[in-house]
Amino acid sequence: MKRYTLKAALTAAPTAEDFTAIDAPSPECPEGGVVARVIYLSLDPYVGSRLRGRHMGETPPTPMQGAIPGAIVGQVVESRAAGIAEGDYVHAMEGGWQEYCALPAGHFRKVDPKAAPLRAHIGVLGMPGLTAWAGITQLAKAGDGDVVLVDAAAGSVGGTAGQIARIKGASKVVGVAGGPEKCRLVTETYGFDACIDYRAEGWQAALKETLPEGASVFFENVSADMAMIALSVSRLYVRGVLCGLADAYQADTPQAHALNAGAIIGKRAQMLGLVVYDFYPRWDEYVAEASAWISQGKLAFAEDHVTGLDNAPALFGKLMRGGNVGKPIVTVSEEQA
Ligand SMILES: NC(=O)c1ccc[n+]([C@@H]2O[C@H](COP(=O)([O-])OP(=O)(O)OC[C@H]3O[C@@H](n4cnc5c(N)ncnc54)[C@H](OP(=O)(O)O)[C@@H]3O)[C@@H](O)[C@H]2O)c1
Numbered sequence: 001m002k003r004y005t006l007k008a009a010l011t012a013a014p015t016a017e018d019f020t021a022i023d024a025p026s027p028e029c030p031e032g033g034v035v036a037r038v039i040y041l042s043l044d045p046y047v048g049s050r051l052r053g054r055h056m057g058e059t060p061p062t063p064m065q066g067a068i069p070g071a072i073v074g075q076v077v078e079s080r081a082a083g084i085a086e087g088d089y090v091h092a093m094e095g096g097w098q099e100y101c102a103l104p105a106g107h108f109r110k111v112d113p114k115a116a117p118l119r120a121h122i123g124v125l126g127m128p129g130l131t132a133w134a135g136i137t138q139l140a141k142a143g144d145g146d147v148v149l150v151d152a153a154a155g156s157v158g159g160t161a162g163q164i165a166r167i168k169g170a171s172k173v174v175g176v177a178g179g180p181e182k183c184r185l186v187t188e189t190y191g192f193d194a195c196i197d198y199r200a201e202g203w204q205a206a207l208k209e210t211l212p213e214g215a216s217v218f219f220e221n222v223s224a225d226m227a228m229i230a231l232s233v234s235r236l237y238v239r240g241v242l243c244g245l246a247d248a249y250q251a252d253t254p255q256a257h258a259l260n261a262g263a264i265i266g267k268r269a270q271m272l273g274l275v276v277y278d279f280y281p282r283w284d285e286y287v288a289e290a291s292a293w294i295s296q297g298k299l300a301f302a303e304d305h306v307t308g309l310d311n312a313p314a315l316f317g318k319l320m321r322g323g324n325v326g327k328p329i330v331t332v333s334e335e336q337a
């Protein structure tokens with residue numbers, strides 16, 4: 001079977017040219033686990049850091065051997081797991097860039113293909129969606145009357161965060177994103193009240209004008225500098241969710257990500273660090289809630305989609321440059337075999 005791996009250990013941020021396909025042995029079914037045919041593969045920003053050994057202590061795959069990490073939705077072709085039959089659908093964080101994957105016990109969840117489109121399980125119902133839900137509902141506890149500011153708002157995490165804030169009662173949701181196409185997605189598809197293009201001249205003044213009442217919650221996906229800009233347009237006692245540092249993932253040297261303590265004190269701000277792993281035990285609860293929102297038309301999602309594993313490296317390169325518009329997703333095989 002085909003597997004994508006690294007050509008060599010990385011010495012700089014990954015580009016499409018760093019990946020290569022190998023012919024890998026068919027996976028063996030682990031005791032208590034399953035083998036799945038990969039249908040959808042998720043491409044996520046953290047993988048760029050992980051491939052360089054910079055993510056939560058997780059080791060990079062062995063070059064010319066290990067699969068590039070990636071969440072998947074697949075169909076079970078062999079099962080040694082209680083309650084899982086051949087033909088069932090599963091989601092796993094460690095499926096990888098390959099046609100088939102072995103998933104040990106405790107490393108996959110069964111998904112219901114009738115509750116929502118299968119592909120949604122790696123985006124809006126997957127890890128990015130769970131991240132958004134955790135930040136908005138569990139950390140910021142956003143609700144009635146909150147004014148919420150989100151950056152990287154066209155992405156899977158940001159777009160979902162703003163929509164969940166609205167569902168939970170926020171009176172105003174404002175996004176920040178790079179370029180007019182992304183800003184259109186944020187307002188027209190995700191239904192934010194406004195989206196400020198940070199590549200346009202005078203954007204910080206425009207952001208301030210859009211938030212005369214001040215944000216009561218901000219959701220930070222990009223950088224410490226952006227968090228400080230968000231803080232500057234926030235009211236006292238703001239809750240700031242620190243979710244990601246997308247602007248720093250490609251840097252060649254580790255950065256300090258300094259926050260301005262004086263500004264935080266002055267605003268009496270709560271800064272809330274988010275790691276989605278803490279919320280994995282609540283995934284099924286989130287999927288049940290969010291599937292209903294999708295079917296009620298309250299929660300939209302957008303995908304930057306390619307077909308074929310061979311197109312994964314180019315889409316990953318686009319994601320690393322911030323060029324993706326919506327959730328990057330690769331169809332590896334057909335839903336119906
Ligand atoms: N804490 C957690 O547990 C957790 C879990 C999942 C994801 N995250 C983080 O959440 C954030 C959003 O994730 P996502 O999957 O929805 O990604 P995404 O928003 O689809 O992609 C990242 C976005 O970051 C923005 N960006 C700004 N500067 C960039 C740069 N120098 N290089 C690349 N991108 C840049 C780009 O949007 P613009 O063009 O609009 O700026 C880009 O599209 C990421 O920081 C991710 O690491 C954190």
